[in-house]
Amino acid sequence: MGFRLNREYFGRLLLLAAALAAGAGCGRGLIATLGPDYQGVESGVAADWRPAPPEAALERDTAPKDAADWWRRFNDPLLIKLLAAADAASGSVAQAQARIASARADLTGAVAAGLPAVDGNFGAGSTAFSFGGPVYNRNQFFIGAQTSWEIDLFGGLARQREADVSRLAARQADWRAARAAAAAETANAYLAFRHCERLRELAAMDASARRNAAGLVATAAGFGLRSAADAALSRASAADGESLCLQRGLQCDQAIKALATLTAVDESRLRNWLTESAGLPEPPPLALPAMPAELLLRRPDVAAAERAVAEAGALVGVAEAARYPRLTLTGSIQYAIQNISPSPLALAQTWSVGPTISLPIFDAGKRAANQAAAEVQYRAAETAFRQSARQAVREVEEALLRIHAAVDRLPQARIATEGYRRNVAASEELYRAGLGSLLSVEENRRSAIAAETALAELRQERVAAWIALYRATGGGWRNEEWECCQ
Numbered sequence: 001m002g003f004r005l006n007r008e009y010f011g012r013l014l015l016l017a018a019a020l021a022a023g024a025g026c027g028r029g030l031i032a033t034l035g036p037d038y039q040g041v042e043s044g045v046a047a048d049w050r051p052a053p054p055e056a057a058l059e060r061d062t063a064p065k066d067a068a069d070w071w072r073r074f075n076d077p078l079l080i081k082l083l084a085a086a087d088a089a090s091g092s093v094a095q096a097q098a099r100i101a102s103a104r105a106d107l108t109g110a111v112a113a114g115l116p117a118v119d120g121n122f123g124a125g126s127t128a129f130s131f132g133g134p135v136y137n138r139n140q141f142f143i144g145a146q147t148s149w150e151i152d153l154f155g156g157l158a159r160q161r162e163a164d165v166s167r168l169a170a171r172q173a174d175w176r177a178a179r180a181a182a183a184a185e186t187a188n189a190y191l192a193f194r195h196c197e198r199l200r201e202l203a204a205m206d207a208s209a210r211r212n213a214a215g216l217v218a219t220a221a222g223f224g225l226r227s228a229a230d231a232a233l234s235r236a237s238a239a240d241g242e243s244l245c246l247q248r249g250l251q252c253d254q255a256i257k258a259l260a261t262l263t264a265v266d267e268s269r270l271r272n273w274l275t276e277s278a279g280l281p282e283p284p285p286l287a288l289p290a291m292p293a294e295l296l297l298r299r300p301d302v303a304a305a306e307r308a309v310a311e312a313g314a315l316v317g318v319a320e321a322a323r324y325p326r327l328t329l330t331g332s333i334q335y336a337i338q339n340i341s342p343s344p345l346a347l348a349q350t351w352s353v354g355p356t357i358s359l360p361i362f363d364a365g366k367r368a369a370n371q372a373a374a375e376v377q378y379r380a381a382e383t384a385f386r387q388s389a390r391q392a393v394r395e396v397e398e399a400l401l402r403i404h405a406a407v408d409r410l411p412q413a414r415i416a417t418e419g420y421r422r423n424v425a426a427s428e429e430l431y432r433a434g435l436g437s438l439l440s441v442e443e444n445r446r447s448a449i450a451a452e453t454a455l456a457e458l459r460q461e462r463v464a465a466w467i468a469l470y471r472a473t474g475g476g477w478r479n480e481e482w483e484c485c486q
């Protein structure tokens with residue numbers, strides 16, 4: 001009868017614990033949920049882009065739905081291959097993945113903190129003792145369990161879960177940012193190689209023209225038709241052309257090594273890959289929100305900063321709840337089979353269950369200081385978010401400026417290049433007819449090569465500006481794509 005009454009009492013306490021836990025469920029404290037409820041934070045960015053986006057950058061229904069789509073529309077299979085290799089080899093991406101795993105573990109711990117913890121134990125022992133007479137042996141075999149369950153009275157556990165959820169979202173956004181950065185860095189390295197390839201091609205054409213001219217002048221000088229000064233100048237010009245050609249080759253080798261470092265692809269294999277295509281890739285249009293505020297919804301670093309604000313606000317509630325009482329339900333039950341020889345074995349049962357209330361009485365101001373520090377961290381997170389939002393808008397607008405400048409300058413650069421080409425051809429004709437000077441021909445050739453180089457650099461700048469816009473807009477990621485990263 002006594003055991004039945006004890007069991008009934010034990011059952012009533014468990015029902016009470018379940019009721020308390022249910023009351024504290026749904027992410028709220030049983031009595032109150034301390035700390036601020038996160039309502040978002042104003043970014044403070046301007047309403048319009050300055051300058052306005054080019055027509056090619058406006059948001060369209062046919063805009064790519066993820067970052068990979070944009071890169072595929074370059075129509076350069078090698079670029080896609082290099083981006084995939086760089087993504088797999090990036091230390092920054094790997095570290096971001098590790099931080100996601102750590103944040104998930106923290107969230108799992110926060111969820112577990114609001115649930116009962118149960119530990120089991122079992123064992124056996126033998127003890128010998130005497131009281132000045134015969135020796136007695138005590139044998140014992142036991143098995144039992146202990147449980148502990150904190151009831152979230154003031155929302156400290158709920159706020160910790162909120163903080164860990166926000167931290168996980170921030171780490172996922174960091175992972176997106178790391179991938180976008182790796183993609184942009186690799187694309188720029190690939191672009192640098194293709195640009196160098198073009199410059200090396202121009203240098204080779206120029207060196208060949210200078211060698212041919214030097215040969216002709218040397219032949220003419222041998223017959224006394226050209227002066228020794230012209231012969232010396234033509235040889236010097238040919239040497240300059242060869243030197244520039246070697247310099248361009250060195251720069252291209254350095255660009256290949258940079259690509260090999262980023263992608264972890266063997267250099268000999270990479271060189272074979274680079275022969276699969278040639279020329280600068282043509283950047284496709286990239287979807288851009290109509291207003292700066294919409295950009296903040298897809299930019300990973302800004303999203304991470306916003307989640308940091310939410311996390312900091314939740315931690316204010318954690319620190320405040322720590323200043324209030326805590327209620328913990330604990331219980332244990334143990335069965336033991338034991339005897340004291342020569343008595344027979346007997347079954348014994350012990351159990352306990354009950355609440356424990358912890359009251360903070362005196363801590364020399366430690367908990368109050370922790371709460372004040374959490375509030376300062378919350379305000380600092382708000383400031384950091386606004387700064388990251390302004391920086392995001394600035395980077396987009398700078399990329400837009402670069403695109404506008406490149407597009408506006410390209411027609412003039414093409415006209416200048418074509419004019420210099422004709423000028424060189426005309427001056428060479430005059431020189432062969434004996435009506436011009438070799439010095440004038442060389443000056444015109446240098447101007448033409450400078451114009452060709454400027455045109456190549458402008459084309460590279462145009463592609464690089466679109467890549468910068470890609471990165472500034474968050475790599476093309478959207479919020480609904482953020483729940484991935486295994």
